[in-house]
Amino acid sequence: MTSFNRISVIGLGYIGLPTAAVFANQGVEVTGIDSNPEVVASINAGRPHFGEPNLDALVRRVVENGKLRAAAEVPAAEAFLVAVPTPLRDGGHADMSYVRAAAEAIAPVLVVGNLVILESTSPVGSTEQLARWLAELRPDLGFPMDQGELADINVAHCPERVLPGRIIDEVVNNARVIGGMTRKCAQRALSLYRIVVQGDCRVTNARTAELAKLSENAYRDVNIAFANELSLICDRHKINVWELVEMANLHPRVEILSPGPGVGGHCIAVDPWFIVDGAPDDAKLIRMAREINDAKPDFVCQKVAERAKSLVEPVIACLGLSYKADVDDLRESPAVEIVGKLADMAVAELLIVEPHISSLPAELADRGLSLTDFDRALDKANLVLLLVDHNAFMRVDRDLLKDKFVIDTRGAW
Numbered sequence: 001m002t003s004f005n006r007i008s009v010i011g012l013g014y015i016g017l018p019t020a021a022v023f024a025n026q027g028v029e030v031t032g033i034d035s036n037p038e039v040v041a042s043i044n045a046g047r048p049h050f051g052e053p054n055l056d057a058l059v060r061r062v063v064e065n066g067k068l069r070a071a072a073e074v075p076a077a078e079a080f081l082v083a084v085p086t087p088l089r090d091g092g093h094a095d096m097s098y099v100r101a102a103a104e105a106i107a108p109v110l111v112v113g114n115l116v117i118l119e120s121t122s123p124v125g126s127t128e129q130l131a132r133w134l135a136e137l138r139p140d141l142g143f144p145m146d147q148g149e150l151a152d153i154n155v156a157h158c159p160e161r162v163l164p165g166r167i168i169d170e171v172v173n174n175a176r177v178i179g180g181m182t183r184k185c186a187q188r189a190l191s192l193y194r195i196v197v198q199g200d201c202r203v204t205n206a207r208t209a210e211l212a213k214l215s216e217n218a219y220r221d222v223n224i225a226f227a228n229e230l231s232l233i234c235d236r237h238k239i240n241v242w243e244l245v246e247m248a249n250l251h252p253r254v255e256i257l258s259p260g261p262g263v264g265g266h267c268i269a270v271d272p273w274f275i276v277d278g279a280p281d282d283a284k285l286i287r288m289a290r291e292i293n294d295a296k297p298d299f300v301c302q303k304v305a306e307r308a309k310s311l312v313e314p315v316i317a318c319l320g321l322s323y324k325a326d327v328d329d330l331r332e333s334p335a336v337e338i339v340g341k342l343a344d345m346a347v348a349e350l351l352i353v354e355p356h357i358s359s360l361p362a363e364l365a366d367r368g369l370s371l372t373d374f375d376r377a378l379d380k381a382n383l384v385l386l387l388v389d390h391n392a393f394m395r396v397d398r399d400l401l402k403d404k405f406v407i408d409t410r411g412a413w
Contacts, residue, residue, distance in 0.1 A: 004115075004192050005029060008077040010102045012039055012070060014266075014329070015119060015160045016083035017048060018055060018167045022196045024062035031077065032070045033105065043070035051328045051356065054168045074105045079115040079192050082106075082130070083160070085266075086120045092273040094123050103130055107137035112152040115188050119160050121213050121267060123274040127157040127206035131181060144181035156180040156189035157206045159213030164265070164327045175200040179209025217271040218286050223257050224268070225289035228296050231259035235303075242411035261387055261409035262296040262334025264323025269293070269332040297337045300409055304338075304385055305347045307405050314348035317372075317381035320388025321354040321361075328356040335387035336361060343367045351377040355392050378404075386410055 005028065009020040012034040024030040034040055042049045046060035062068040074080070084098035099120060106116060116134065118127050128145060134153065135143045142152040157179045162170040176197050180186025186203045193201055204212075227245065234241035245256045263269045272290050276283040308314040323333035330336055340363055343350060351372040352360065360371055374392065378384065383405045386393060389412040398413075406413060 004078050004195065006031075006077045007079040007081060007192070008033055008074050008106075009081045009083060010074065010105060011082065011084035011098070011120070012043060012049075013083065013085065014050065014052070014164060014167065015162065016081070017043065017050075017059070018052065018162075018171055019081060019083060019119070019160070020068055021055065021058045021062050022168065022171050024067035025058060026195050027067065028195060030062075030068045031075050032068065033072070033074050034070060035072065035101075037072065040070040040072055043068075052167050053165060058168060074109055076109045076111070078113070079117065080106050081117050081119055083119045086122050086126075088270045088273055092277045094126075094274050094277070096122070096126065096129070099126065099130060100133055103133040104137065107134055110134065110138055110141060110153060112141065114152075115154045115156070115185075115192060117155075117189055117192070118157045121159055121217075121271055121274075122157075122210060124207050124210045124214070124278050126210060127155060127179070127181060131155040144185055149182050149184045151182065151185075154180070154182070154185040154188045155206075156185045157209045158189055158193060159209060161213065161216065164324070164329050172196060173199050175202065177202055177204060177209045177212045179204045179206040179212075181206050211275070214271045214275050217268045218275055218289070221263060221268050221272045221293060222285060222289040224260070224263055225292040227257045227259040228262075229292055230256070231296075232299065235299075258411055260296070260334070261300045261338060263293040264331065264333040264335070265329065266331045269323075297334045297341065300334075300338050300385075300407075301341045301345065304342060304383070304407060305345060307383060307407065308347045311348070311382055311405075314383055315351065315381045316342070316348045316383045316385055317351045317353060317377035318342070319353050319374075319377075319384065319386045319393050320390055321352065321364075322356055322388055322390075325389045326356070326391055330357070330361055336364065338385075338387060339369070340364060340367065343369055348383065351381055353377050354388075355390060383407070386412060 008031045009016045010033045012032045020030045020032040039049050046063040048055045048059050082102045084102050087095045089095045118130050131143045144151045144155055178186055178189045231241040248254055248256055272286050276287045318339050321335045322329055353374045378400050386408045389410040
């Protein structure tokens, strides 16, 4: 069986919902599964529960034409795509409980010939673990680790690799790495993704696919750590780090990235720890890069506190909370961490501006903080801390900043 008419996508977050909508847009009957009843109701009303360009119209269209529906329970299908969170636990371990819960939800409806794909970014060996969990729950079926190419159920890993703000385009056009537990598993997964993916699809084994995704993000993390470490060195020598990077990048074979207040997002700030956890004695550079980037928010807070001490009544406009420009995604955001630390340090009155959200996350709201209008914050503040280079902040009249101290963590001003 190579055709797929009905699929289920387990997890309707930043990856699962766009993936489900893109398949539905190609005429596949898709059921999206989520444990949050508010998410289910919102999607069935044709409304995504998070912001992403072009997603609103796409979800509305595929829901209205009956190709996408959301539910709490997994129905029978020909393929199951698991796109649930794999958060980082204390100690740098991946929390695989959501993947385990997905296995428990899928297992009762599995039949011979089904395909199960893990899209969640996971440690090496996770796809095999998913297959073992399914085998424990369905001993009547054969799985690849026991029956190889003759398995009743095919299992594969195809990690997402998309950028918030461009998810719809990148689900379709990015190259994909498809790792099967067997050759047949990989080929069946390839036939599924060919329904929607126009980019290059490369077939490999599951473990290589798992480590490929982790390596992509660790590569970025290591290079950002180099830039962030340079920023510390430049601060010590009173050198403008962004000018330094510009000068160094004049070399035809040098491309240093821009430093920032840290590293955020669910991928780059998390995935390298999965590599470290799986090979703690070998992943020395990757571990050090993570430690450098994780320490950058403390450095920013120290610089802010030092500047605030020079003001009689310091009022700080904290501009931006998301982990990158022009998105509403706060996951692992260094800006959120910095604002929380500054609140705990009680260095000044904090005026928080984030145009892409309507309310603060609980970790900040519980500290008694609230969102502030951009114009009011600039008018009242005597210290401006740029944490995220949103386009809305780039259009500011520079005359409004001339009598204020400015700490620009993004090199945007």
